[in-house]
Amino acid sequence: MPTSRLEAFSDGVFAIAATLLILNVSVSSSSHLSSQLLQIWPSYVAYAVSFVTIGVIWANHHTVMSQISHVNRTFLVINTLFLTVVAFIPFPTHLLSEYILEPESARAAAVAYGITLTLTAVMFNILWRYAASGRRLLRADANRRTVDGISRSYLPGPFLYAAATAVALVNPYVSAGIYAAIALFYVVESSFFGDRQGPS
Amino acid sequence: MPTSRLEAFSDGVFAIAATLLILNVSVSSSSHLSSQLLQIWPSYVAYAVSFVTIGVIWANHHTVMSQISHVNRTFLVINTLFLTVVAFIPFPTHLLSEYILEPESARAAAVAYGITLTLTAVMFNILWRYAASGRRLLRADANRRTVDGISRSYLPGPFLYAAATAVALVNPYVSAGIYAAIALFYVVESSFFGDRQGPS
Amino acid sequence: MPTSRLEAFSDGVFAIAATLLILNVSVSSSSHLSSQLLQIWPSYVAYAVSFVTIGVIWANHHTVMSQISHVNRTFLVINTLFLTVVAFIPFPTHLLSEYILEPESARAAAVAYGITLTLTAVMFNILWRYAASGRRLLRADANRRTVDGISRSYLPGPFLYAAATAVALVNPYVSAGIYAAIALFYVVESSFFGDRQGPS
Amino acid sequence: MPTSRLEAFSDGVFAIAATLLILNVSVSSSSHLSSQLLQIWPSYVAYAVSFVTIGVIWANHHTVMSQISHVNRTFLVINTLFLTVVAFIPFPTHLLSEYILEPESARAAAVAYGITLTLTAVMFNILWRYAASGRRLLRADANRRTVDGISRSYLPGPFLYAAATAVALVNPYVSAGIYAAIALFYVVESSFFGDRQGPS
Numbered sequence: 001m002p003t004s005r006l007e008a009f010s011d012g013v014f015a016i017a018a019t020l021l022i023l024n025v026s027v028s029s030s031s032h033l034s035s036q037l038l039q040i041w042p043s044y045v046a047y048a049v050s051f052v053t054i055g056v057i058w059a060n061h062h063t064v065m066s067q068i069s070h071v072n073r074t075f076l077v078i079n080t081l082f083l084t085v086v087a088f089i090p091f092p093t094h095l096l097s098e099y100i101l102e103p104e105s106a107r108a109a110a111v112a113y114g115i116t117l118t119l120t121a122v123m124f125n126i127l128w129r130y131a132a133s134g135r136r137l138l139r140a141d142a143n144r145r146t147v148d149g150i151s152r153s154y155l156p157g158p159f160l161y162a163a164a165t166a167v168a169l170v171n172p173y174v175s176a177g178i179y180a181a182i183a184l185f186y187v188v189e190s191s192f193f194g195d196r197q198g199p200s
Numbered sequence: 201m202p203t204s205r206l207e208a209f210s211d212g213v214f215a216i217a218a219t220l221l222i223l224n225v226s227v228s229s230s231s232h233l234s235s236q237l238l239q240i241w242p243s244y245v246a247y248a249v250s251f252v253t254i255g256v257i258w259a260n261h262h263t264v265m266s267q268i269s270h271v272n273r274t275f276l277v278i279n280t281l282f283l284t285v286v287a288f289i290p291f292p293t294h295l296l297s298e299y300i301l302e303p304e305s306a307r308a309a310a311v312a313y314g315i316t317l318t319l320t321a322v323m324f325n326i327l328w329r330y331a332a333s334g335r336r337l338l339r340a341d342a343n344r345r346t347v348d349g350i351s352r353s354y355l356p357g358p359f360l361y362a363a364a365t366a367v368a369l370v371n372p373y374v375s376a377g378i379y380a381a382i383a384l385f386y387v388v389e390s391s392f393f394g395d396r397q398g399p400s
Numbered sequence: 401m402p403t404s405r406l407e408a409f410s411d412g413v414f415a416i417a418a419t420l421l422i423l424n425v426s427v428s429s430s431s432h433l434s435s436q437l438l439q440i441w442p443s444y445v446a447y448a449v450s451f452v453t454i455g456v457i458w459a460n461h462h463t464v465m466s467q468i469s470h471v472n473r474t475f476l477v478i479n480t481l482f483l484t485v486v487a488f489i490p491f492p493t494h495l496l497s498e499y500i501l502e503p504e505s506a507r508a509a510a511v512a513y514g515i516t517l518t519l520t521a522v523m524f525n526i527l528w529r530y531a532a533s534g535r536r537l538l539r540a541d542a543n544r545r546t547v548d549g550i551s552r553s554y555l556p557g558p559f560l561y562a563a564a565t566a567v568a569l570v571n572p573y574v575s576a577g578i579y580a581a582i583a584l585f586y587v588v589e590s591s592f593f594g595d596r597q598g599p600s
Numbered sequence: 601m602p603t604s605r606l607e608a609f610s611d612g613v614f615a616i617a618a619t620l621l622i623l624n625v626s627v628s629s630s631s632h633l634s635s636q637l638l639q640i641w642p643s644y645v646a647y648a649v650s651f652v653t654i655g656v657i658w659a660n661h662h663t664v665m666s667q668i669s670h671v672n673r674t675f676l677v678i679n680t681l682f683l684t685v686v687a688f689i690p691f692p693t694h695l696l697s698e699y700i701l702e703p704e705s706a707r708a709a710a711v712a713y714g715i716t717l718t719l720t721a722v723m724f725n726i727l728w729r730y731a732a733s734g735r736r737l738l739r740a741d742a743n744r745r746t747v748d749g750i751s752r753s754y755l756p757g758p759f760l761y762a763a764a765t766a767v768a769l770v771n772p773y774v775s776a777g778i779y780a781a782i783a784l785f786y787v788v789e790s791s792f793f794g795d796r797q798g799p800s
Binding site: 008107109 | 607608611612614615616618619620621622623625626627631632633634637647648651652655656658659662786787790
């Protein structure tokens with residue numbers, strides 16, 4: 001299979017998962033609409049954080065694909081499992097939107113969100129390492145330094161999200177702040193280093 | 201990253217956001233279906249106005265991309281933030297559909313719609329100006345006059361929508377009329393000048 | 401604008417509108433699930449008829465695009481208005497699914513479906529005739545006989561659907577049968593003439 | 601019609617149908633959110649099984665298209681009917697998610713899921729056999745051994761799913777296990793034979 005059709009399918013899932021997030025933003029009734037629209041601020045934040053996070057995943061997926069010359073069945077299956085986790089993100093986003101302000105439910109919502117993002121980061125590392133290990137699927141001209149740089153830059157993801165998930169067990173608000181901070185970090189970092197030629 | 205994959209992802213978000221708008225058109229029960237189908241006319245208008253608006257945004261995005269030779273990480277992030285706002289449009293469209301005929305809620309709905317479209321126009325200008333400033337990402341053969349024409353034609357958008365949002369605070373019906381008029385203007389204008397070679 | 405990006409955006413809307421149709425198939429509760437699954441047969445029929453209808457529209461849209469060398473702003477706007485109507489199809493499909501078996505509401509549902517498909521057929525003819533009139537946007541090598549054949553084959557659509565809509569005012573069940581028969585006709589006809597080289 | 605646009609439309613439907621599956625995962629209220637999130641485990645399994653199943657269908661569809669040089673109207677219609685069944689998968693997935701733990705409804709849900717997947721496998725065989733019969737639509741360089749291998753590998757699907765559907769009439773839990781096992785088989789098998797050059 002050429003990489004182009006795998007990219008088309010993956011891009012479709014990324015775009016749809018991100019756009020479906022808006023279905024989580026809703027008001028329950030029309031009474032005092034203006035105050036309700038202010039009260040549901042967590043759903044705006046959760047929407048933006050998840051949308052940017054999926055956007056980052058999409059950009060990273062492109063970085064991986066740009067180093068790959070061909071795919072085999074195992075890669076196809078890993079990619080499908082990876083997309084299964086990515087397309088799951090709208091559900092915990094809904095939980096965070098709805099329940100972060102309810103003391104009894106906030107913890108479960110923040111843990112669910114953290115587990116999903118941890119799994120996404122784990123699957124992404126498996127995807128990349130399967131392709132890069134022994135240069136199994138890499139392009140003949142893939143630069144060793146670039147490949148090692150990608151491997152290094154994706155490594156912290158699972159640990160970072162696992163740590164935030166552990167924090168959620170103690171304090172869901174702090175962990176929600178970490179999820180937002182990670183997305184914000186990417187936005188800010190790119191604003192400063194956008195001109196540099198980097199792996200993505 | 202080549203521009204083609206960024207266009208594919210963006211086109212996906214535009215197409216999904218536009219098509220999801222239909223989920224906002226609904227009837228509450230089957231009693232007197234025919235009269236209900238007439239009473240929900242605002243949701244038809246809101247659907248059509250938002251669909252055409254997203255169609256215009258899509259066409260303008262193409263115009264921008266046609267002048268660009270490559271993208272960097274900052275552009276990628278700006279584009280993601282821009283898409284975050286575009287994919288948000290179904291929510292305020294839902295508010296307008298549902299609440300424009302309820303005196304107590306109409307204002308909040310019209311303001312929410314206006315803020316979303318103002319942000320969309322602002323993000324679009326940032327996207328274009330980042331690419332065009334100092335010809336940072338432009339094609340080597342991008343015509344100076346065309347580039348300046350694009351810059352000029354996108355400049356009024358934020359002010360126009362910000363003004364309509366301010367009007368919504370006083371009279372939501374007038375501002376809803378302005379949102380519809382802007383979409384209608386594009387349709388009519390294109391019907392007359394379609395043969396002319398223009399920036400879009 | 402090259403035709404390829406317009407096709408990508410249009411294909412996205414066709415695919416999403418068709419796939420969203422499944423959201424109209426639902427059961428209200430779990431009591432007697434097996435009998436409920438039989439009782440909602442109209443929603444299966446409505447789903448299949450609308451899905452095939454959108455598939456036919458997609459194939460016809462391709463036929464049009466295959467004769468076109470370039471697009472201008474007016475064509476872009478007509479295409480957007482055309483897609484606005486196509487993406488509306490899930491709503492009247494929902495009405496037919498839900499209300500065709502309720503005597504009081506069946507007529508309104510069948511009329512709404514008919515109006516939507518009539519508008520789709522009208523917009524499609526406008527789209528094609530705008531491109532073909534005076535060979536405005538046609539490829540230099542577009543065959544006159546093929547072009548005339550396309551024009552002839554699309555002409556009956558609006559009248560056929562308008563007639564079925566008029567029938568719905570008298571008897572919604574007959575008109576629902578006509579909608580299904582039109583979709584079925586395409587399936588059967590293609591099974592017999594698939595090998596023939598035709599305009600689509 | 602070139603095969604590329606048919607692939608684009610089909611890929612769109614596959615990606616959307618898979619991503620819409622997440623809408624079936626939901627909690628009914630916020631009381632005891634953490635225990636609720638554990639109780640809805642069938643919806644996670646159903647989500648993952650259907651997502652992977654659609655992923656496998658997508659990969660198989662690619663295998664078919666890679667052997668085909670051109671398409672005709674009959675193939676187009678068969679493909680549309682095939683997609684109609686694929687895009688239906690979210691509905692029986694919803695039934696399984698919601699009702700597999702309710703003794704009275706589990707059977708109907710498992711049968712509905714089985715019928716849908718049986719129809720998908722039947723339509724897929726029709727699609728392939730129509731193209732391959734007498735090498736009707738095959739590429740001139742399509743290898744006879746590869747073509748026969750594809751025909752053999754797709755043959756068991758309909759019988760396998762029909763058998764699982766029959767099992768559902770007796771014991772829905774066993775049949776649900778079979779659906780999951782089929783998806784799991786593909787994942788495991790590919791992990792061991794990924795490096796082998798095979799038909800997909």
